[in-house]
Amino acid sequence: MRPEAGRPEAGRGENSAETIPIRTGADVSRVRRSVATAMAVIGASRIETTRMVTAASELARNTLDYGGGGEVLIAVVGRMTRRKVELVFTDHGPGISDMSKALTDGYSTGGGLGLGLSGARRLCKEFEIRSVPGEGTVVKVASWTERP
Amino acid sequence: MPDSTGSNLPGLLSRYQDRILTDWIAAQSEVGVLRADLMREAELRRQSRSFLSHLIAATKNGLNFDIESEQWQDVRDMLTEVTNFRVDHGFTPTETATFILALKQPIFECLRDQYKDDPATLVNEAWSATVLLDKLGLYTNDIYLRGREDIIQRQQQEMLELSTPVVQLWDRIVALPLIGTLDSARAQIVMENLLEAVVESKAEIVIIDITGVPTVDTLVAQHLLKTAAAAKLMGAECIISGIRPQIAQTIVHLGVELPQVATKADLQSAFAHALKRTGVTFSATKPAHTR
Ligand SMILES: Nc1ncnc2c1ncn2[C@@H]1O[C@H](COP(=O)(O)OP(=O)(O)O)[C@@H](O)[C@H]1O
Ligand SMILES: [Mg+2]
Numbered sequence: 001m002r003p004e005a006g007r008p009e010a011g012r013g014e015n016s017a018e019t020i021p022i023r024t025g026a027d028v029s030r031v032r033r034s035v036a037t038a039m040a041v042i043g044a045s046r047i048e049t050t051r052m053v054t055a056a057s058e059l060a061r062n063t064l065d066y067g068g069g070g071e072v073l074i075a076v077v078g079r080m081t082r083r084k085v086e087l088v089f090t091d092h093g094p095g096i097s098d099m100s101k102a103l104t105d106g107y108s109t110g111g112g113l114g115l116g117l118s119g120a121r122r123l124c125k126e127f128e129i130r131s132v133p134g135e136g137t138v139v140k141v142a143s144w145t146e147r148p
Numbered sequence: 149m150p151d152s153t154g155s156n157l158p159g160l161l162s163r164y165q166d167r168i169l170t171d172w173i174a175a176q177s178e179v180g181v182l183r184a185d186l187m188r189e190a191e192l193r194r195q196s197r198s199f200l201s202h203l204i205a206a207t208k209n210g211l212n213f214d215i216e217s218e219q220w221q222d223v224r225d226m227l228t229e230v231t232n233f234r235v236d237h238g239f240t241p242t243e244t245a246t247f248i249l250a251l252k253q254p255i256f257e258c259l260r261d262q263y264k265d266d267p268a269t270l271v272n273e274a275w276s277a278t279v280l281l282d283k284l285g286l287y288t289n290d291i292y293l294r295g296r297e298d299i300i301q302r303q304q305q306e307m308l309e310l311s312t313p314v315v316q317l318w319d320r321i322v323a324l325p326l327i328g329t330l331d332s333a334r335a336q337i338v339m340e341n342l343l344e345a346v347v348e349s350k351a352e353i354v355i356i357d358i359t360g361v362p363t364v365d366t367l368v369a370q371h372l373l374k375t376a377a378a379a380k381l382m383g384a385e386c387i388i389s390g391i392r393p394q395i396a397q398t399i400v401h402l403g404v405e406l407p408q409v410a411t412k413a414d415l416q417s418a419f420a421h422a423l424k425r426t427g428v429t430f431s432a433t434k435p436a437h438t439r
Contacts (some may be wrong), residue, residue, distance in 0.1 A: 008346060008415075017199060025331050025332070029329055029331075032362075032363055046394050047393070047394045050394040050395065050397070050398055051394075051397070051398055051401065052365070053362075053363055054363055054364070054398045054402070057363055057365040057367075058365055058366060058402075061365070061367060103308050105403050112367070112370065113366040113369065113401050113404065115366045115372050115403045115404060116365075116366050116405065118400075119366060119402035119403055119404075122401045122402070122403070123398065123401045123402070141246060
């Protein structure tokens with residue numbers, strides 16, 4: 001599945017992008033560290049950083065556990081007044097057939113707490129999910145800081 | 149004694165055994181396999197002699213290139229011993245394989261002497277020797293990697309155990325300061341260590357301090373909940389301490405509820421709470437409770 005919905009916005013300034021494969025539990029840790037670094041680049045607060053890192057941890061874990069592995073694109077998009085961190089998780093797994101169920105608190109097909117997707121949606125300023133059964137899933141989340 | 153492969157290599161090996169051994173050990177010292185810093189010469193000599201006699205025994209009924217077969221069992225065992233010795237002593241994979249590869253030159257020289265008037269046979273025999281020794285050399289590589297994996301796994305395991313120490317704070321109160329990522333492997337060990345400590349110290353209160361855990365996501369929360377539930381089954385109450393403001397906020401946003409667990413901002417308040425729960429009180433002059 002092409003991550004079209006998830007292409008990072010273009011912008012001026014200190015842009016950077018990094019793709020991290022998600023194949024093992026160690027990769028999930030790596031994603032958390034890279035997201036923390038990206039959040040530091042845009043000067044995010046401690047609370048905002050914790051929120052994004054936690055959401056990234058949830059989504060990376062889902063990519064691994066349910067998507068059968070995949071990757072995340074971490075983009076830092078600098079603008080004049082707003083600096084943004086965008087994360088795009090992509091996998092080519094079975095996809096999600098009932099999205100509203102998957103986004104319901106407590107719903108899990110894997111014996112989890114079922115709070116990862118819904119939690120990530122609450123934790124992030126922007127949250128978008130697209131999934132095609134049999135093709136895969138793309139989740140895009142973003143956070144930003146404003147400059148006066 | 150030509151065999152099915154038509155090779156006379158087995159006969160040559162036993163005829164020139166002493167010479168091959170001497171030249172081989174010399175070659176190993178030359179190419180730097182004898183890492184004097186890592187291994188004594190006597191040990192190298194012992195390993196080389198032993199390997200050569202196993203090699204001769206394995207080929208005495210004819211050369212068979214299938215080194216996974218029964219007749220190569222003793223050679224494989226010997227190579228495993230030789231390789232694991234080198235893994236433990238810090239040799240590189242190349243240095244380890246060179247043990248076998250350094251045997252080529254001495255064998256070639258014997259072949260050259262033996263067949264100086266018969267170049268066609270010389271080429272055939274040299275080819276057989278090369279194929280065989282390359283196979284055995286690659287085999288050490290496989291063993292080497294396996295040995296390294298074992299060591300890495302063992303070290304990881306040891307580190308995991310070291311990094312989850314359960315400390316007894318007071319009579320019937322134990323604490324577990326968690327530091328780092330609480331992945332599933334580690335959560336398993338944490339749970340085991342903790343339950344063991346609960347039994348050993350007859351703990352009634354277990355304090356899990358997560359000040360050092362950078363991210364509390366739903367997987368970590370689930371592990372904490374399971375650990376608390378298991379502690380409860382053993383008759384101990386669980387307190388989670390060290391919940392920083394940003395962690396409290398994320399837990400709330402995730403929608404995680406911790407119904408059976410008391411939570412405290414820091415270890416001190418958790419400890420004070422635990423003392424109260426176990427009925428310990430202090431007066432200014434003398435402690436009401438002695439161990
Ligand atoms: N990338 C994905 N591919 C397929 N299914 C997914 C994916 N992410 C989430 N899901 C489905 O959505 C459910 C809810 O996910 P989540 O809220 O993270 O809870 P949990 O991980 O605890 O199961 C999962 O159990 C799974 O069925
Ligand atoms: Mg999940």
